[in-house]
Amino acid sequence: MSKQLSLQGIFSKAQIMGFNPYSKSVFGQLRTCRTLSNGYHLSQCSDCGHQQMQFHGCGNRHCLFCGHLGREQWVGQRQQELLPTTYYHVVFTLPHELNGLMMGNRTLLYNLLLDASSQTLLQFGKDPKYLGAEIGITSVLHTWGQNLSFHPHVHCIVSGGGFDGNQWHHSKRVSGKFLFPVGALKIVFKAILMKGLRKLRPKLRLNNLDFEELLSQIGRKTWNVYAKRPFGGAKGVLEYLGRYTHRIAISSNRITEVGQSTVSFTYKDYADGSKVKQMTLSHEEFLRRFEQHILPRYFVKIRHYGYLRNRGKQERIKQILSSMQLCERKPLPKLSVEQFILEKYGTDIGRCQCCGEGRMVCIAVIYGPSCEPIKSESQVRNKASPV
Known part of the structure; x- marks a missing residue:
């Protein structure tokens, strides 16, 4: 099971803990991030007809897995x-x-x-x-x-x-x-x-x-x-x-293991010369600290x-x-997600992973309750492209 799915299982426990309604709603969004409950984009290759699904992120600012693109775009704006x-x-x-x-x-x-x-x-x-x-x-x-x-x-x-x-x-x-x-x-x-x-x-x-x-x-x-x-x-x-x-x-890359009842992550102990150590907390204590x-x-x-x-x-x-006798800066061009990832990482996410030649074209956007045609979430996961 992936790290994200394991953490989402922990976030589901927040609904039975004594958190305020707003905190419970935040945990609820984190729990459904990139799952069938949030819906998906369905794309099809222009050449071979291969289809793939991309689950929607939750977009919550507390999410450990969302926000990377927004962060990079924000930093680019600050550069100006x-x-x-x-x-x-x-x-x-x-x-x-x-x-x-x-x-x-x-x-x-x-x-x-x-x-x-x-x-x-x-x-x-x-x-x-x-x-x-x-x-x-x-x-x-x-x-x-x-x-x-x-x-x-x-x-x-x-x-x-x-x-x-x-x-x-x-x-x-x-x-x-x-x-x-x-x-x-x-x-x-x-x-x-x-x-x-x-x-x-x-x-x-x-x-x-x-x-x-x-x-x-x-x-x-x-x-x-x-x-x-x-x-x-x-x-x-x-x-x-x-x-x-x-x-x-906490960032997701600091979490080293999500067990049946515990979560382990690395941290720097500044009182001990900034040595990197590992801490293990119960699910309930991890949620309590995260909610703060x-x-x-x-x-x-x-x-x-x-x-x-x-x-x-x-x-x-x-x-x-x-x-300061400097030239006025030109505004940065607005890039699509596909253009940004190609420029930043050299990865063309618009190219078909099956034939390697065609372009993936979005043919449907499905949201939440509209996902009835899909029989099970595991069926969709097997078809979905990796995030």
Whole structure:
């Protein structure tokens, strides 16, 4: 049995566990991904008449097997916004004492974490001592650790220069090893987020939590802000984006075995020199940990700030390129799935696998309940082309 089918069997167990209705609906979509329940495309060869079926993916953003094409297309769009400047990677992490409060107030506190981290960076960027201009930020919310534990943090890709509305400003840091002093970032981020927590208190579900004591505990701690060394040029930025922006909880290639009652996967133990180890969880514990990372409905986890904010972004990019005496970028052509896979991987999925000469032409699209002519799912699987 394939890894996907084995995981889908586990996801079906989520329906009898005590998850909220939305989480159950997400697991339900993951369970039917690329199965007869989701329908299929029926294609036929123009030469030999060979037919094959391709099951529909679920398209859910939490799926371990969907989203690869969307990720690649998104990265291509971001390539048009890259500038000839240094890019930095900054990670903002909340104290673990806030985990309980965040679990019960995910939307409010995820928004606060994203806003507080971006405000901190923008404030330093506008300071004439460091830059004196508006930087560009792409922020990505992560809620998991390597072992699927609940670990909310934000990865920020930050431009090494900024735009003041007229001209581009390069970083004033001589060494170029970091953009802003990390110690100062920690203090400002902590102040902005704690102020936001107090402002949100009337809206928060506390569940008998002593709010003032919690603020006192986290107020005594030094918060974690980690600034990595600069990326190795624009290529490094895109490689990072491709790995981290469109992923939830765990990637399928980390899962090594799906047993009758357990799931095993690899993880990096950062407390032990980043050694790669293996963890085995029961199906129920795997589902419990996975469910912690299901995002609230309609929540946007990838956001852009500064000169990259959505409103008027294209015009600002044109102004910045003009100020740097660079040519305007042409928009990327929109490719079909077939064209994209051929260009990216050199595989022609439109060619008939039977005769090797004809082209596969879609002759029918079947959705869900319309799959009545097919006698069994195993019958369709035997005919379907591999995903």
